[in-house]
Amino acid sequence: MTSSVVLQLSPSGGHHSETIDDNLNNNNSIGFHPMVINGKKCRFHLNTTSQSIIWEQELTNTYNNTRTTIPISQVISVRTCFCAKPQTKKLFCDCVLNDDLIDDQNIDDQKVTLVRLYYAIAVGRHGWKVEFLSLQTDTNAHGDSALFNYIRRIRDIIDGYKRPKRLLVFVNPFGGHRKARKIYENRVLPVLKLASIDVDCIVTERANHARDILLDPTVRVTSYDGVVCVGGDGMFAELLNGVLIRTQRDNGINWSSIDSTLKPPKIPFGVIPAGSTDAVAYATTGVNCPVTSTVAIVLGRRLNIDVSAVHHRGEDKLIRYSTSFLGYGYFGDTIADSEANRWMGPKRYDWAGVKKFISVAEIRPLYCEQCAKAALKVRDQLNEDDAPACISIRGKFLAINAATLTCRCRMTKNGISPGAHLGNGCTDLILVSQCSRLDYLKYLLRTALSSKSPFDLNFVDVYRVREFEFNPIVGPNNRHNTAPTRQPLSASVWNCDGEVVDEAAIHVKVHCQLISLFATGIESQR
Structure with missing residues (x-):
């Protein structure tokens, strides 16, 4: 009669453990040898089919045995340690950082105290950290050659992955x-x-x-x-x-x-x-x-x-490439003001933002027009097939922002545009219309702190676009002239990924998945 296996899965990306009966064998394992792992007697497997490392602690009560699995894709390296007194709780020691590959011809001459297997494990909701296993041969099992064989095999598998050298x-x-x-x-x-x-x-x-x-x-x-x-x-x-x-x-x-x-x-x-x-x-x-x-x-x-x-805008001249954020009006003026206070570090943005908000003269409406190509109004949740090829918008705004990424940071937990994608070939164009000071504060607080969407406010519109033009124009100069004239105006500056761009009239075009970035992506690991 075969005993059942109960899996106890850890979050995505981590190792996992499973309760296992002593009669359950792994036919795809390379070897099945006694080892001392983290100071405890265990049985160690290398599964070449699933490319994973498996071990289980040796206990008298076999029904409480636990098998732990680590994908080799998460193994960073296997290092030999020559410390006279191994420090099993210290993550790094000098010898593992200066370890050379084991000499296959002189295994018996290697005075190895233990072997450290370093691997990455998921922690928290999104993070990763580095941990290690200390591996030693069981002195009663005479398994030195088996241990070194494991080291070579694991290193060979790792070398087959496409990793930077x-x-x-x-x-x-x-x-x-x-x-x-x-x-x-x-x-x-x-x-x-x-x-x-x-x-x-x-x-x-x-x-x-x-x-x-x-x-x-x-x-x-x-x-x-x-x-x-x-x-x-x-x-x-x-x-x-x-x-x-x-x-x-x-x-x-x-x-x-x-x-x-x-x-x-x-x-x-x-x-x-x-x-x-x-x-x-x-x-x-x-x-x-x-x-x-x-x-x-x-x-x-x-x-x-x-x-x-x-x-x-209107010229064949590149200003710069951007991956995350463009902001004109409030956010542009805030970044410009913060430049004088770089000595404050990150707090300069908080100070400049508060200063800009309490200054009545500097929170002014911007008369502008822009053409957004292939626009999708996100708040109305239209299908992309319904999006017009080009739309024109003219009005008075307190801020014009474009988020190619979500733009999450310490100052906004969900980001300027929480629904922005990493690689859909679009940027989210956010227009904050002229409103009261209290309403604008509500928008800022929702963007920074609240779980409520800032796009639910009736003076905030967001469009998903592949391309857009922006041109600030002079507003009406008297009460009888209600239509703004199309004369370029340098009323503010752009905040481009945290840097100041003085040119006001711009043309922005998104290039879909243009670069490759070393990153894990955002996946909940809970």
Whole structure:
């Protein structure tokens, strides 16, 4: 009679355990050997069919035995430890970070104290962390050769995965809380070393330093398996613009032209959050955790995301590429005012926002018109088949925002546009019409804190568009002239991914899934 198996599944992405009867065998396992795992006697399996590692603790009562499984796709590395007194609770030690591959010809000469198997495990709702198992042979089983055989087999499987081997990393020491270098050295670099990734690290010294390096034709960008920034959204924007322009230039494509079809870069991007807002990291992983983003890089997890090209309206001239947010009016003025208070760190945005709101003269309506191509009014939940090819909107607005990603950050838990997609080829165009100060405060509070949608307010409209033009125009100059004249007006500035763009009249075009980003995606793990 065969005993039943009761699975006790952990959240998605983690290992799982199952209660198992002693008579249940695994025919697809490589070996079935006694091991000491984390100081306890266990039986260890390597399943080559499911590519997973399985172990179960040896107990007298077989009905309480628990089998634990870890997919090898989540294994970061297998390292030998030569510590005289192994520290089983310390995540990293010097010998595992400097471990060489075991010499197959001299296994008996290896004075190995234990083997550490490092793997990634899901934690919380969206995060990941690094843990390890300490593996030792059971002295009564004489299983040294079996242990080393497991190490080689696991490493061979890992080598077959498409993971980065060489990275170009830029660290911005000035952004956010000025802790990027410490985050990189203490939390990021050790994990990269565990994964045997070669790193060329550059600490930036000025604005656009990373962008200029990436545009330098003598720098062989394509020799790397990824380009990574440790910093905020502004730092990521430098990498984005540098690599995209370099890719178009190298392929003879006119990146300044609105009508050009851009070529996707072959090299993927990575972003380790260490800035003021970290909207890109939030939108693509669900958290602004440096370890979570590092895990995505070492495991080679990727997402393709949209990029918005921002051009001068009426001119064939690129202003810059953007991945997350464009804001004109309130949010544009807030970012402009915050530039004078960079010494405050991330709190400068809070101070500039409050200051802008309480200043009556500076919260002014904007007379403008724009053409949104392939528009879909999100609030009315129309089908895309019903969307007109082009719509024109004219009115008085307090803010015009465009969210290509959700734009989640510490200041808005759900994002500027919670329903924005990562790769649907659209940006959400949000228009906040002229309203009372109290109503505008309600919109800001809903965007920042509330679970209620800001799009339910009758003075807020949102359109899902592939392309739009924006042109601010002079409003009526007397009570008898009610129609605004079409004279360009520089009434505000644009906030583009946290950077100031002074050009007011713009044309924005979304390029669907133009870049590949090392990221896990946002999936609930509870």
